[in-house]
Amino acid sequence: MDSDAPEISKTPPANAAAYFDGTSSRRRAVTLHFSDRLEIVEGEQTLAVWDYADIRRADSPSGMLRLGCLTAPALARLEVRDNAVATELVSRCANLDENTPGRRGVAVIVGWSIAAAVSIVAVVLFGLPLIADRLAPLVPEAFERRLGDVADSQIKTMFDAKVCDNAAGQKAFVKLVTSIRESAGMDTSVQSGVLSSSLPNAFALPGGRVYLFNGLLAKAENADEIAGVLAHELGHLKHRDSMRGLIRDGSTSFLIGLLFGDITGSSALIFGSRTLVTSSHSREAETNADGFAIDVMHRLGRPAKPTGELLLRVTGKESKGLSIISTHPLSEDRLTRMSREDRSASGPPLLTSEEWRALKSICDGKPDSAKKPDSAKKPDPAKI
Amino acid sequence: MNEMSWPPQVPPPPPSSVPPPMPVAFSGKRGEFFELAKRGAALELVTLGFYRFWLLTDIRRHLWSNTLVDGDAAEYTGRGKELLIGFLVALAILVPIYLGYFLIGLEAEHYQAFASIPLIAFFYLFGQFAIFRARRYRMTRTVWRGVRFWMTGSGWIYALQASLWGLLMILTLGLVLPWRAAALERYKMRHSHYGDLQGSFEGRGWEFFKRGWWLWLLTPIALYIIPIAPFVYAGYKAIEWRWWLSGVRFGGVRLESSLPKSALIGLYWKVIGWMTLLGLVFAVYLALCAVLVASMSGEGLTEFFKTPELMRSIPLLVLLGLGYLVFALALNVVIRVYLTRDLWVIVLGSVNISGIEAAANVAARGDLANALGEGFADGLDVGGF
Numbered sequence: 001m002d003s004d005a006p007e008i009s010k011t012p013p014a015n016a017a018a019y020f021d022g023t024s025s026r027r028r029a030v031t032l033h034f035s036d037r038l039e040i041v042e043g044e045q046t047l048a049v050w051d052y053a054d055i056r057r058a059d060s061p062s063g064m065l066r067l068g069c070l071t072a073p074a075l076a077r078l079e080v081r082d083n084a085v086a087t088e089l090v091s092r093c094a095n096l097d098e099n100t101p102g103r104r105g106v107a108v109i110v111g112w113s114i115a116a117a118v119s120i121v122a123v124v125l126f127g128l129p130l131i132a133d134r135l136a137p138l139v140p141e142a143f144e145r146r147l148g149d150v151a152d153s154q155i156k157t158m159f160d161a162k163v164c165d166n167a168a169g170q171k172a173f174v175k176l177v178t179s180i181r182e183s184a185g186m187d188t189s190v191q192s193g194v195l196s197s198s199l200p201n202a203f204a205l206p207g208g209r210v211y212l213f214n215g216l217l218a219k220a221e222n223a224d225e226i227a228g229v230l231a232h233e234l235g236h237l238k239h240r241d242s243m244r245g246l247i248r249d250g251s252t253s254f255l256i257g258l259l260f261g262d263i264t265g266s267s268a269l270i271f272g273s274r275t276l277v278t279s280s281h282s283r284e285a286e287t288n289a290d291g292f293a294i295d296v297m298h299r300l301g302r303p304a305k306p307t308g309e310l311l312l313r314v315t316g317k318e319s320k321g322l323s324i325i326s327t328h329p330l331s332e333d334r335l336t337r338m339s340r341e342d343r344s345a346s347g348p349p350l351l352t353s354e355e356w357r358a359l360k361s362i363c364d365g366k367p368d369s370a371k372k373p374d375s376a377k378k379p380d381p382a383k384i
Numbered sequence: 385m386n387e388m389s390w391p392p393q394v395p396p397p398p399p400s401s402v403p404p405p406m407p408v409a410f411s412g413k414r415g416e417f418f419e420l421a422k423r424g425a426a427l428e429l430v431t432l433g434f435y436r437f438w439l440l441t442d443i444r445r446h447l448w449s450n451t452l453v454d455g456d457a458a459e460y461t462g463r464g465k466e467l468l469i470g471f472l473v474a475l476a477i478l479v480p481i482y483l484g485y486f487l488i489g490l491e492a493e494h495y496q497a498f499a500s501i502p503l504i505a506f507f508y509l510f511g512q513f514a515i516f517r518a519r520r521y522r523m524t525r526t527v528w529r530g531v532r533f534w535m536t537g538s539g540w541i542y543a544l545q546a547s548l549w550g551l552l553m554i555l556t557l558g559l560v561l562p563w564r565a566a567a568l569e570r571y572k573m574r575h576s577h578y579g580d581l582q583g584s585f586e587g588r589g590w591e592f593f594k595r596g597w598w599l600w601l602l603t604p605i606a607l608y609i610i611p612i613a614p615f616v617y618a619g620y621k622a623i624e625w626r627w628w629l630s631g632v633r634f635g636g637v638r639l640e641s642s643l644p645k646s647a648l649i650g651l652y653w654k655v656i657g658w659m660t661l662l663g664l665v666f667a668v669y670l671a672l673c674a675v676l677v678a679s680m681s682g683e684g685l686t687e688f689f690k691t692p693e694l695m696r697s698i699p700l701l702v703l704l705g706l707g708y709l710v711f712a713l714a715l716n717v718v719i720r721v722y723l724t725r726d727l728w729v730i731v732l733g734s735v736n737i738s739g740i741e742a743a744a745n746v747a748a749r750g751d752l753a754n755a756l757g758e759g760f761a762d763g764l765d766v767g768g769f
């Protein structure tokens with residue numbers, strides 16, 4: 001019997017169903033025979049025989065039961081609209097819903113997701129600092145210098161800053177840096193300079209580069225204050241903090257990004273949680289750099305306290321509280337530490353008062369520099 | 385239909401002999417879809433987003449299996465696990481690429497600051513590849529009358545074409561968009577099949593342009609006068625849907641759509657309304673959290689708000705993060721209900737099919753494609769549904 005018309009006649013025969021054999025899209029009006037197996041019969045011809053145990057449910061619109069069979073072609077489908085026939089089939093097919101995962105499937109997804117989250121968080125909190133510590137010394141110096149070059153040009157573009165090199169000021173600056181560098185036991189590969197930006201800031205770049213912003217010089221009252229800041233930045237270089245930070249922050253944002261299913265790591269949430277994690281590491285590095293600076297100043301026979309005073313002058317009083325997302329320790333705490341470990345000056349001043357004045361005006365003669373307002377992309381104002 | 389909420393019993397009553405002979409119909413209930421989206425969002429929250437593979441699958445299963453063409457419902461045979469595997473494979477490939485991107489960028493920056501930006505073009509190419517392969521995956525998981533759709537063609541050739549057209553788009557300020565869409569669609573449809581019926585695309589760029597050029601002129605205005613932007617976008621989508629559907633052919637089967645230009649405007653405004661409402665609720669929640677934390681810190685309210693400590697207190701941050709997550713997921717539910725389900729229903733309602741007899745006896749052919757493209761699309765944030 002060959003029924004081209006897809007409609008079933010007005011009074012459907014008992015056990016009527018529609019059958020698609022999975023090899024052609026022809027819709028066949030069939031009747032079902034329930035023997036020890038399910039027989040699918042079109043007219044006189046038996047099209048297929050399905051074992052009840054092999055029958056599985058397939059997705060269907062409401063009001064229809066749609067079945068497939070493990071031993072039939074994968075896409076062979078039997079569609080039953082009649083309620084009584086459907087009930088009969090459901091009662092006979094014991095494994096009907098074996099393919100659908102059900103509650104246990106969801107529980108497995110939820111359970112392993114949480115396990116993955118816990119393990120990623122654990123690696124970020126405990127594993128990455130360890131890895132970064134071990135890995136940073138292994139990074140070749142040439143690579144680190146190259147990174148520094150990139151950061152260098154980006155920072156100069158970002159702040160629209162130039163290197164100040166008015167002769168007298170530069171001479172004083174070199175003298176100051178050299179005495180600190182020698183006392184810190186570092187070689188001549190360290191490069192340093194003053195940048196013409198009004199932000200009160202200083203920072204160390206990977207590959208041995210230290211920059212001081214003119215804005216910090218403007219706020220400083222004597223050479224010791226600046227010396228301590230430079231020593232602090234040299235401490236970052238010595239400990240290769242920026243390399244370590246890069247490895248740690250990069251991997252942290254990558255792993256957290258992975259967790260939230262966004263490889264590029266761009267959403268606000270990722271940014272938030274990354275800040276929380278990385279800043280706690282960074283505070284540790286800052287505390288170490290402070291310790292380094294205190295040591296260097298003592299070796300030079302100069303007090304460390306003025307640097308703390310400069311910091312406090314720059315940041316203003318920071319009130320107590322949970323400052324967990326701050327990248328730096330509180331300025332008060334840093335001053336307290338520097339005062340506690342302070343010794344009175346025993347060595348000669350690092351710069352003569354003339355040299356100090358020259359250093360303070362190192363950016364003069366470049367009128368476009370000092371009066372520049374804070375650039376739009378204002379960085380963390382306390383990178384010291 | 386959601387696999388978990390489907391009771392393993394007999395389907396509900398209305399088994400009235402035969403569905404009415406209309407070419408395309410949708411039988412899904414809105415409440416059911418809402419339940420599905422709501423439950424999926426909750427599970428996404430608990431699983432930190434991993435559930436998205438299964439939610440996406442459930443959404444497609446619901447939409448596909450309730451779409452009736454010539455009385456017979458389609459079926460989506462893809463599974464969440466396939467998407468997960470596709471994502472993992474894409475991850476394995478994308479991670480070294482990101483690393484290479486980083487290194488190349490480093491080299492480029494060495495010569496000039498920010499010189500690495502053009503490399504983004506490479507990711508555009510990759511995104512187009514992902515779009516093609518994701519479509520192939522979806523097609524091969526689409527089954528109707530026991531026969532699957534399938535696709536041939538090369539993802540890379542498509543990506544190259546799309547990128548060159550993309551370049552032209554930039555040069556002409558978007559004016560070639562209709563011709564770009566037509567050319568890309570021709571490539572996709574030419575390589576699409578239903579059993580042994582080959583697909584093709586008859587839509588012409590010129591027709592698309594004729595219907596939508598005024599939107600191109602309105603776009604710069606819409607960028608200034610934001611309130612008209614939803615009208616422009618909804619109009620554009622409606623024109624695009626209608627033009628696209630009216631061009632789709634499978635052998636002798638021809639689709640036609642009569643979607644009016646204004647058909648989708650209501651949807652977009654409803655979404656904007658819900659966004660505003662949810663945003664307000666979120667803002668009130670933020671204020672309440674701040675006041676609560678401030679009052680617990682013991683300091684005076686005004687003092688607390690003056691200090692930077694406001695942004696540093698952990699309880700506040702945790703409350704904010706949680707609120708933000710719930711806000712984002714609620715928004716997701718709204719977008720899925722309106723812009724996925726309702727849009728699907730409206731667009732389907734506009735479709736008429738002629739020559740459906742050609743699909744009455746089609747021989748099954750074609751193989752399954754893997755979900756790699758879906759994984760890339762997920763990793764690069766490109767993909768549709």
